[in-house]
Amino acid sequence: MDGAKGRLTRSLQFRLSLWLSLTIIGVAVAAGVISFASAFDEAIELQDDQLRLTASLIGRHRFSVPPAEGPNMAPDVTDIEPESRLVVLRQQPLGAWAPDGELPGVDADLPDGLQTVTIAGVPWRLFVKTLDPGARILVGQQTAVRDEIARSSALRTVAPLLSLVLLLPLLAGYIVRNMLRPLKRMAAELEFRSERDWQDIADDGVPSEIRPFVVAIKRLLARVAQSLSAQRRFVADAAHELRTPLTALSLQAERLEEAAMSDEARERLAALRAGIRRTRALLDQLLTLARTQRETGETGPVSLDQVFRQVLEDLMPLAEAKRLDIGVVSRSDVVVQANEPDLMILVKNLVENAIRYTPEGGRIDLAVETTPGGTILRVDDTGPGIPPAERARVFDPFYRVLGSGEIGSGLGLSIVKTIADRLGASVALGQSNDGGLRVTVTLPGGSVSV
Numbered sequence: 001m002d003g004a005k006g007r008l009t010r011s012l013q014f015r016l017s018l019w020l021s022l023t024i025i026g027v028a029v030a031a032g033v034i035s036f037a038s039a040f041d042e043a044i045e046l047q048d049d050q051l052r053l054t055a056s057l058i059g060r061h062r063f064s065v066p067p068a069e070g071p072n073m074a075p076d077v078t079d080i081e082p083e084s085r086l087v088v089l090r091q092q093p094l095g096a097w098a099p100d101g102e103l104p105g106v107d108a109d110l111p112d113g114l115q116t117v118t119i120a121g122v123p124w125r126l127f128v129k130t131l132d133p134g135a136r137i138l139v140g141q142q143t144a145v146r147d148e149i150a151r152s153s154a155l156r157t158v159a160p161l162l163s164l165v166l167l168l169p170l171l172a173g174y175i176v177r178n179m180l181r182p183l184k185r186m187a188a189e190l191e192f193r194s195e196r197d198w199q200d201i202a203d204d205g206v207p208s209e210i211r212p213f214v215v216a217i218k219r220l221l222a223r224v225a226q227s228l229s230a231q232r233r234f235v236a237d238a239a240h241e242l243r244t245p246l247t248a249l250s251l252q253a254e255r256l257e258e259a260a261m262s263d264e265a266r267e268r269l270a271a272l273r274a275g276i277r278r279t280r281a282l283l284d285q286l287l288t289l290a291r292t293q294r295e296t297g298e299t300g301p302v303s304l305d306q307v308f309r310q311v312l313e314d315l316m317p318l319a320e321a322k323r324l325d326i327g328v329v330s331r332s333d334v335v336v337q338a339n340e341p342d343l344m345i346l347v348k349n350l351v352e353n354a355i356r357y358t359p360e361g362g363r364i365d366l367a368v369e370t371t372p373g374g375t376i377l378r379v380d381d382t383g384p385g386i387p388p389a390e391r392a393r394v395f396d397p398f399y400r401v402l403g404s405g406e407i408g409s410g411l412g413l414s415i416v417k418t419i420a421d422r423l424g425a426s427v428a429l430g431q432s433n434d435g436g437l438r439v440t441v442t443l444p445g446g447s448v449s450v
Contacts, residue, residue, distance in 0.1 A: 040151065044150050051127035054086055055137045091137075093135070112128050123143035299337050302340045311344065311348045347377070358383040377443065380433070380437075427441050
């Protein structure tokens, strides 16, 4: 929970959405309060104008207020609440307000104009007007009714703003997410690039504020690519230059073997020649690794059956020296789009590793099959295998599993991983059915050759 909360608080999208939402809500609440108060006041003023207009009409046309009882009683309006109607009273000079039953207890000396008066514990809003002959008109309404009407009118005015308070934060989050989508797309593109892919970063749709950051990344990648290129050239040049003196040492050791020497000296010479062979094998692996780390060549249709045949022809003497049963167990020939020299080096390193670590009398099986996800190439052996904890590290250059008892450079699987990345393939290590190592290479595409 803490991790998810920490990621949210560090998220630029979350913070932008949060602050925009809080700002929108704060402004909307302030605007709503102001709008509500303004609409409420306007509704009260409108009702005051209604009182004035009613008094003016009654005075102009000399409307008389019917008595509470009698033949001229006003008809009963049942669909209007009694407290919501306007109460109209009249007063003759020096007389009381009539009819008294409509609003009992009204002070006869009320001044003209609008005023709020409490009558029998109930607040009333009254408008008093004196007519020409001296008669007076009073129009009144309960304050609670007026306030309820004003509140309803004000709420109807604020209702659209309240709905926007709920909608605008969602809209702000959607807009922020869309604005940051080019950055996420760029990050995803960089995430799935291999270490040899230093192509220019597409910055289409990137905001101008983020563009300097993208330019800095481009320059950094260019410097890293230049540094790696110089490192690879150094490794290739050093390995190539070391081959000449190493060849001279090998020739001198061969000539020295023809000379007369003691048995102890001959044993030391044999150890020297074995060390020279290992060094030469290491230099060959370094040159192969340097070649595989360069830009890939042209791709074309490659028959995996032909690749298997060529690799087995080259490595069969090594397999026969250890009396290994090695061969292809699949019957179909699969054609893939790849660079043939790269694919040849990949398969050769896998088979050579299997030969080196499989004990005498063991078995090595090569197989290939097509699946909807691509072409699967497998190499199974009956060797000691690789512990699961070591399988991720064996692809690092010069890393070797301790206790294997075999002499090697630790570059074979590193070369395989480098070529697989170039081909857009994946490499997985597992356990074979006989307890040895299973190497699975999944190549994109592929079709069975007829």
